[in-house]
Amino acid sequence: MDRTKAILFFVLVFLLVVLAFIFFKNSGSERIKKPGEIPQSAVSTQAPIEKSTRKVTLFFLREEDSQLVPEERDIVSDPSTVREAEAVIAELIRGSQTGLVSSLPAETKLVQLFITKEGVAYVDFSKDLVDKHPSGSAAEISTVYSIVNSLAYNLKPIKKVFILIEGEERETLGGHISLDHPFLPDYSLIVKE
Amino acid sequence: MNMPKRTVKVLCGPGLVLLALVLALSAAGASGSKELKTIVIDPGHGGMDLGAKGKFGTLEKNITLAVSFKLKALIEQNLPYRVVLTRDKDIDVSMENRSAIANNNDAVLFISIHTNGSFRKKAQGSETFFLSLDAPDEETRKLAYMENTSSELEKRIEDENKDEVKTILWDMAQSAYIKQSSQLAEEIQKELNIFLGTENRGIKQAPFKVLKGVACPAILVEVAFISNPEEEQKLIKDDFQRKVAEAIYQGLKKYTKLFS
Numbered sequence: 002m003d004r005t006k007a008i009l010f011f012v013l014v015f016l017l018v019v020l021a022f023i024f025f026k027n028s029g030s031e032r033i034k035k036p037g038e039i040p041q042s043a044v045s046t047q048a049p050i051e052k053s054t055r056k057v058t059l060f061f062l063r064e065e066d067s068q069l070v071p072e073e074r075d076i077v078s079d080p081s082t083v084r085e086a087e088a089v090i091a092e093l094i095r096g097s098q099t100g101l102v103s104s105l106p107a108e109t110k111l112v113q114l115f116i117t118k119e120g121v122a123y124v125d126f127s128k129d130l131v132d133k134h135p136s137g138s139a140a141e142i143s144t145v146y147s148i149v150n151s152l153a154y155n156l157k158p159i160k161k162v163f164i165l166i167e168g169e170e171r172e173t174l175g176g177h178i179s180l181d182h183p184f185l186p187d188y189s190l191i192v193k194e
Numbered sequence: 195m196n197m198p199k200r201t202v203k204v205l206c207g208p209g210l211v212l213l214a215l216v217l218a219l220s221a222a223g224a225s226g227s228k229e230l231k232t233i234v235i236d237p238g239h240g241g242m243d244l245g246a247k248g249k250f251g252t253l254e255k256n257i258t259l260a261v262s263f264k265l266k267a268l269i270e271q272n273l274p275y276r277v278v279l280t281r282d283k284d285i286d287v288s289m290e291n292r293s294a295i296a297n298n299n300d301a302v303l304f305i306s307i308h309t310n311g312s313f314r315k316k317a318q319g320s321e322t323f324f325l326s327l328d329a330p331d332e333e334t335r336k337l338a339y340m341e342n343t344s345s346e347l348e349k350r351i352e353d354e355n356k357d358e359v360k361t362i363l364w365d366m367a368q369s370a371y372i373k374q375s376s377q378l379a380e381e382i383q384k385e386l387n388i389f390l391g392t393e394n395r396g397i398k399q400a401p402f403k404v405l406k407g408v409a410c411p412a413i414l415v416e417v418a419f420i421s422n423p424e425e426e427q428k429l430i431k432d433d434f435q436r437k438v439a440e441a442i443y444q445g446l447k448k449y450t451k452l453f454s
Contacts (some may be wrong), residue, residue, distance in 0.1 A: 064316040067395070090354060103312050136246040136254070137311020138323065138416050142400055172403055175246075176239055177414075179309075179403035 015143035033114045036173055052077045055085075057155040059092055060191060061101035062143040068192040069147055070101055076108040082158045087114050089151050112167065120160035122152055128167050135176030143177055146190050153186035184192060209359035230276040233269060233446070234301040236404065236412075237262035237279060237301050238308035243284030246311025248426035248440040255284065256418065257429050258307045264397055266306070266441035273447065275302075280346065287452035289406040297367070303378065304412035304445060310418050317421045319393030322340060322383040323414040324375035325368045325406060326399035374411035382445030390434070392425070414433075415442060 055078040060069040076088040090111045094101040110127040115153070134140065149162040161183035165171070171180050237258040239245030245254025259281070266277040278299050296304045310317070366376070379397040387394045395416075401413045405412045417438050418425040428434045 006226055058452055062313065064312055064314050065310070067317060104313060135239075135311045135313055135421060137419070137421065138308065138321075138400065138402075138414070139310050139419070140246075140421075142313045143312075175311075176289075177400075177402055177404075179401045179406060181403075182401070 002035075007091050022031045054078055055083075057089055057092070058131065058151070059089065060147045060150045060154070061095075061099075062095075062104045062147060063098040063192065064102050066192075067139050067143060069143065069150060069190050072097055072099055072101060072194050074098075082116055082156050083114055086152055086156055086159065087111060087115070090114065090156060091126065091149070093147060093151055102143075104140065104147045105132060108133050116158060120158055122156075122159045122161070123161055123165055124148065124152070125165040125168055131166055131171065131174055136177075138177045141174045141178040142190070144174060145180075145184060146187050148182045150186045150188060154188075195344045202218045214425070226347070227238045230274060231302045232278055232299045233275045233305070234278050234279070234280065234296040234299060235262045235265055236292050236304065236306035237281055238294075238306060240281050240284055243286055246309060248420040248429075249315065249423045250426055250430075252420055252426050252430050254309045254311070254420050257309050257435070259284070260432075261307050261417070261435050261438050261442075264436055265305075265442055266438055270444075273450070277283065285357055289311045289403045290407065292404050293367075296408045296410060296412070301408075301410050303449075304345075304375045304405075304408045305382075305442065305446065306402075306412070306414040307442075307446040308414060308416050309418055310416040311421045312419060313420050313421075316366040317419050318425055319395040320383075320386045320418055321395035321416050322392060322397045323400055323402060323405075323416065324397070324400050324412070325372060327369055327372065340428055367407050368412060371409070371411045374453075375405075375413055379450045381452075382413060384443040385445040386415070386417065386438075389437045389444070431437040445450055 008053050014105065021181065054075040056073055057076050058071045060067075061072055063070045073094050076085060078094065079085050079088075093103060094105045094111070096106065096107065105126075106129055108127075108129040110129065112125040112127055114124050130144070134144065145164065152159050152161055152162055163170075163183040164180050173180055204205060206220055237255070240253075240259060241254035243255065245258070246346070247253055248398075257293070263282075266279060269275055269277050278295060280295045281287045293304075293311070310319075375400075376397065381399050383394070386392065402414055418429055419428055420426050
């Protein structure tokens with residue numbers, strides 16, 4: 002009897018150790034994930050071989066009349082809105098493929114992006130967005146609304162966009178448009194054709 | 195009161211002199227600025243803030259100051275207004291201070307002067323802005339404002355967020371003048387088209403930091419693009435700057451006639 006008890010005890014301890022190991026391993030990998038991301042362990046372990054894409058409409062600047070002009074692009078589709086939003090910003094920085102102007106300086110880097118429950122996307126850029134910006138009302142308006150419109154138009158959960166620079170709220174990009182509030186999209190700036 | 199008579203006399207002497215002085219000073223002050231209302235002109239940028247830069251090295255901050263001086267002279271020579279500049283030399287002035295200068299001087303008009311800038315050199319023309327209100331947010335703010343009785347407000351100001359409350363209140367200042375601001379923008383834009391012959395980019399609305407806190411009709415003029423080499427060449431010419439000042443002057447003159 003004592004022997005079976007001892008064996009049972011060891012088996013139990015062993016099981017506990019294994020369980021604890023699995024638990025801590027999982028929670029460790031959870032922590033690495035970015036905030037706002039939906040844990041999709043089931044999907045990621047099945048690892049689809051081919052990444053599916055989706056079409057997005059980006060808004061670039063046409064300098065002659067300062068209108069925003071749509072340009073379609075494929076991005077990797079992702080169940081996470083944050084990931085897709087990051088892809089939209091990356092494409093805006095990469096620039097137009099049809100000769101339009103990107104109103105984000107090429108040096109600009111996206112530092113972080115998160116979306117609140119209320120649908121406000123906080124988009125944090127490197128200081129290049131300010132330092133390499135040409136200043137001028139027209140330039141600032143096109144920068145703000147090419148970002149805001151491109152995000153809100155393609156990603157339903159995003160209602161408003163708050164632009165941050167290196168993690169902080171900034172007064173303006175170059176002395177004109179106030180950045181102290183989240184922006185609603187303004188589709189009146191888009192060319193009507 | 196058992197004050198010795200001599201002390202009363204001694205006290206009365208200098209007291210009377212002081213009283214007379216104060217009266218004389220206040221009378222002089224009143225008669226000096228009694229009828230003259232103030233227009234505040236805001237030369238965009240300045241100091242470390244260069245504004246937009248032209249291909250030939252022209253700096254926006256210098257053009258805006260030059261035009262502002264010309265406009266000030268035109269107004270003071272021809273209209274019964276006193277003109278205050280938010281800066282009269284090449285110095286940094288914060289956005290808050292620019293609007294504070296207008297409010298502290300009881301300005302009746304606020305005109306911010308800029309030259310435009312874009313990413314490449316093609317953009318051209320002139321446009322006039324007035325403040326846009328982000329409707330839902332403004333509504334919330336307005337409600338928050340109405341719900342606060344003055345005593346509650348005072349109590350809040352006692353709290354640590356003194357500056358924040360002040361900003362919220364000033365932030366609302368311009369919202370009461372949007373209609374007049376749009377009329378002022380319209381009059382000035384018309385004259386810019388006539389005098390300058392630059393492309394008409396029209397009147398527009400945007401959330402300009404410098405306009406938000408101004409408690410009177412307020413506009414921001416973007417005269418030509420300094421980022422366009424052809425327009426930059428125009429902007430550095432004294433004659434063109436004179437025309438810009440003349441256009442704004444004519445526009446504001448017509449606007450003031452609408453309200454007198």
